[in-house]
Amino acid sequence: MWEGIATGFGTAFQPVNLAWVIAGCLAGTFIGMMPGLGPITAIALMIPVSYSLDPAAGMIMMAGVYYGAVFGGSTSSILINAPGVASTVATSFDGYPMARRGQAGRALALAAYASFAGGTVGAVALLLFAPALALLATEFQSPEYTLTLVFALSSIAAFAERGQVLRSLAAAVVGLMLGTVGTDQSAGVQRFTFGRLDLADGLSFVLVAMATFALAEAFRMVLAGGTELPRSELAHARLHPGDGKAVTSTVARSSGLGFLVGVLPGAGATLASFFAYEIQKRFRRNDETDGARGIAAPEAANNAACTGSFVPLLTLGIPGSGTTAVLLGVMLSYGVQPGPRLLEVEPAMFWGVIVSMYIGNVVLLALNLPLIPYLSRILYLRRRVLVPCVIAFSLLGVYLTSLNSFDVYLMLAFALAGLALRLAGFPLAPLLLGFILSGMLEENLRRTMVLADGSLGLIFERPVSVVLVLFCVAIWAAPLMRVVRQRQNRRRGDYAA
DSSP: OHHHHHHHHHHSOOOHHHHHHHHHHHHHHHHHHHHOOHHHHHHHHHHHHHHTTTTHHHHHHHHHHHHHHHHHHHHHHHHHOOOOOOOHHHHHHHHHHHTTTTTTHHHHHHHHHHHHHHHHHHHHHHHHHHHHHHHHHHHHOHHHHHHHHHHHHHHHHHSSSSSOOOHHHHHHHHHHHHHTTTTTTTTTEEOOOTTTTTGTTOOOHHHHHHHIIIHHHHHHHHHOOOOOOTTTTOOOOOTTHHHHHHHHHHHHHHHHHHHHHHTTTTTTHHHHHHHHHEEEEEHSSSSSTHHHHHHHHHHHHHHHHHTTHIIIIIIIIOOOOOHHHHHHHHHHHOOOSTTTTHHHHHHHOOOHHHHHHHHHHHHHHHHHHHHHHHHHHGGGGHHHHHHHHHHHHHHHHHHHOOOOHHHHHHHHHHHHHHHHHOOOOOOOOHHHHHHHHHHHHHHHHHHHHHHHTOSSSGGSHHHHHHHHHHHHHHHHHHHHHHHHHHHHHHHHHHOOO
């Protein structure tokens, strides 16, 4: 292993490869900052450039584009509540409110440092444990993925605010229902399309996310009116005293969790960021840092997960997400077959990509911190300028994704529905989580039922599945135990009176 690491350092620190790391990070960051565009779009745009490079340089550049796009995606989430990348949705929950309080510079700085830490932990873990972690990934099959996704959706109830449990569950169910629109990939029949070909491919994530967050927020700002935002931190990109100490444990926990989730094929950065955020809220319901931990947790997790997703890609040849599927295509176009023999056939590329990830994280931190004071100025535009810009970017992002005007009208309808739900007190985050996980849950549940021949006995024959079942039962019992404790405390109070 140490010989391979030395080979990786020699490959990554070649001047031409360093140049491509920087180029990939720059391209990925600026594309990721644009609402509606994400890592897949960024990588697709850079594929023509990669054809002129050797396999090691091409994959090093593509890896830089990947985590650069995830790194940059937090900017639009924090500044204008437009998470065009699924893995930065959780960042907007606390990041956007912090920016609205006049702390945009602090929020962006927290995201930058947490992303750097998560990426660093992921790169070191990948460097040391990649071959061993590939064995862990092979233990997860359809039953384990199904239970993991059930656990993620169940956590909505356990981590919801008081009085929001039923509303959160209802929103998640609506999200699951929206995820079933389109063509059933197994049976090949259309579902809930009402005979319209525009819905045959289902609803895109960009449409639902931009409608329920960015566009609905713009409409809410129009209805709310009010004064302009304070400009107290316009020119500062620094943390508050004590922020570093407060988020250290959060970043460490979320980085480890994110990397392990990223290692699992099919899980990805989105699930990692939601897990990290929900666990953080579970342990810190009264966050005295005004949301700093709520930004650090998902940002550390999604960057660590991006690094972890290279484990199944490189060692097993299994793409864990749409983005790594595109990367797999790039590798195959080079004539490189990822899998267990990749270490023997292409050691320079394997270890060079891993070492370049840490270099890329340093580049991203050095790139983003100086830009924060200028990026934060977006938020302090006058409302009559900012709101039309948000609406225009949202509509343009959705239209450019599909080039279909029907999606624009559908987005407006979703935005009005999202605004109504928000005014009625329904949280929109569970809806988006349910929508994101709907397809994965349906596919893995169907495979599980086929493997088990319609019986659930298979789940209890697999040790990992049994552990996940216990986790699910524990998280289902959490809200009930909370209600029981509240009733007991109320009775004790009555007796004392």
